């Protein structure tokens with residue numbers, strides 16, 4: 254399915270969280286363009302706003318200011334069932350914590366995503382099995398998350414993210430809980446699926462090697478896009494970590 | 505999300521927290537058990553008490569005496585009759601044609617001499633006077649008669665009689681074993697007084713009979729129950745007496761009384777007024793039954809309220825357990841939403857989970873309640889029969905069982921509404937929050 258990926262277009266996105274004392278600014282005027290079928294990585298220090306950006310793009314968090322368009326969907330003003338439909342059919346989310354339901358088998362976890370659609374039972378099952386095969390878990394369908402390794406769990410989660418043929422895959426530190434070998438495997442799987450299916454991918458990572466594999470590298474610092482150095486050896490991390498100097502520069 | 509899928513998810517969640525689910529379930533089951541048992545027992549108590557009051561006969565029965573009504577006694581259950589007045593087939597037919605009257609059964613009583621045959625008991629002296637109550641026994645269900653042991657005499661029989669517990673007492677027999685007297689012989693004599701010269705003499709028309717049953721009866725005052733054919737013959741024999749027959753209570757009336765059954769308890773008053781208009785004195789336990797019914801209704805309301813309160817408390821347990829589950833599963837609920845579940849899908853799963861616990865608890869509890877009520881019934885039964893009274897019948901009341909199951913399911917889903925709404929309103933953002 255080439256060219257089915259959804260382009261991302263973000264302009265002047267600002268987002269603040271209200272907390273007890275006042276409000277915490279998480280995103281502060283973010284502009285971002287990812288072409289259809291693009292492969293982008295998003296890096297930045299802890300608290301830079303990466304998860305917030307992903308949550309807004311994924312329809313988990315309604316945007317507050319600016320404009321966010323994914324594919325032909327303007328996320329502004331989308332709420333309730335409309336937002337749920339967007340999450341269901343346009344986006345596939347992959348979490349650092351896998352987000353699998355402990356009581357369900359691998360098969361049931363993947364099937365859960367298509368249960369929410371009106372796909373007939375039989376077609377649902379066939380697609381689920383095909384997906385589990387595609388992520389290399391064709392033999393582990395009946396295992397519960399507790400009986401799978403971290404890498405295997407993330408593969409199940411990726412299969413689930415793909416269940417409704419999304420046009421955009423958002424992965425929030427998908428390798429954050431994995432050892433190096435599993436991380437490598439998971440990233441390669443994502444890249445393979447990206448190549449095969451042509452969906453747009455945005456991966457948040459703290460791993461500079463992984464970030465460097467993407468064709469488009471985005472760096473966030475204190476809620477703003479900062480120039481990302483190219484290549485895996487770039488010293489982006491210090492600029493992200495040094496929040497005070499970074500914040501001073503951006504103001 | 506289809507119901508089937510939501511149900512499967514809810515079931516998985518129940519199984520995940522099996523320990524907590526079982527505890528919650530048991531609370532609901534116990535409460536539903538209490539509720540059904542209390543309702544069953546109070547319902548049974550109501551019907552049984554009324555049945556005892558009506559001596560097993562129809563509740564809506566009215567006794568008509570061969571006497572004119574006393575106008576001052578109309579509102580009285582046991583009205584004092586006015587002056588004697590003949591009561592015959594014609595009057596019986598007129599009463600039978602009244603609206604709201606189901607049936608009319610004539611009764612003839614007759615004073616007779618009884619000599620118990622060789623059998624279990626002994627009376628001092630070896631003979632006694634009593635009143636034989638003869639009724640048309642073709643349909644005993646229309647009469648306020650209940651069989652404690654044996655059976656009723658066959659309709660039309662002149663050789664079969666039934667005795668009442670008073671007979672057992674007179675013969676100093678054990679009232680808890682009425683069946684022992686069944687099969688004994690009893691000589692019954694209809695007396696006739698002859699005014700021979702200066703002396704009055706008795707001659708009796710003797711009939712050898714067999715006791716075929718022991719009954720409690722309210723059809724007319726008297727200790728022996730037999731067929732109307734038997735008492736009619738006795739009445740005719742005695743009626744030919746001459747001289748002083750004061751002791752024999754002789755009357756020219758073809759029937760001593762009628763047992764009239766009205767279409768319902770609420771019609772008794774109307775039917776009694778109409779019979780009064782025809783010109784006969786009536787009595788019926790209508791006021792007694794009505795006030796007993798009122799008291800029993802209050803008891804039922806109180807017991808149902810107690811059971812319902814228990815059920816509400818148990819369902820609060822469901823609220824509690826589900827609130828804890830929502831708190832523990834914030835992230836999972838977020839993930840569910842992140843992959844596209846609508847608010848109402850989440851709501852649905854939690855509501856199903858709550859009603860599943862309620863329904864299961866309701867089924868177990870209702871069956872348990874029925875079982876407990878049956879045990880209580882057996883205990884009460886053995887007590888009542890030991891007292892020489894009618895036993896109780898505790899049949900399965902499907903209505904009450906259904907009430908238990910539906911009630912707990914409904915209450916449980918109401919109880920689950922708060923956590924379900926809470927879960928449904930959780931922001932999808934929970935999926936990516938640290939926890």
Ligand SMILES: Nc1ncnc2c1ncn2[C@@H]1O[C@H](COP(=O)(O)OP(=O)(O)OP(=O)(O)O)[C@@H](O)[C@H]1O
Pocket residue numbers: 270271272277278279297298299300301302303304305306
């Ligand atoms: N629900 C919330 N309420 C209040 N503040 C929040 C909330 N979520 C995030 N924040 C704040 O918003 C800012 C950005 O958070 P975000 O989770 O997007 O960072 P991140 O880049 O994903 O960090 P990490 O690498 O640690 O995951 C942080 O300062 C955080 O404290």
Ligand SMILES: [Mg+2]
Pocket residue numbers: 303304305425
């Ligand atoms: Mg984050």
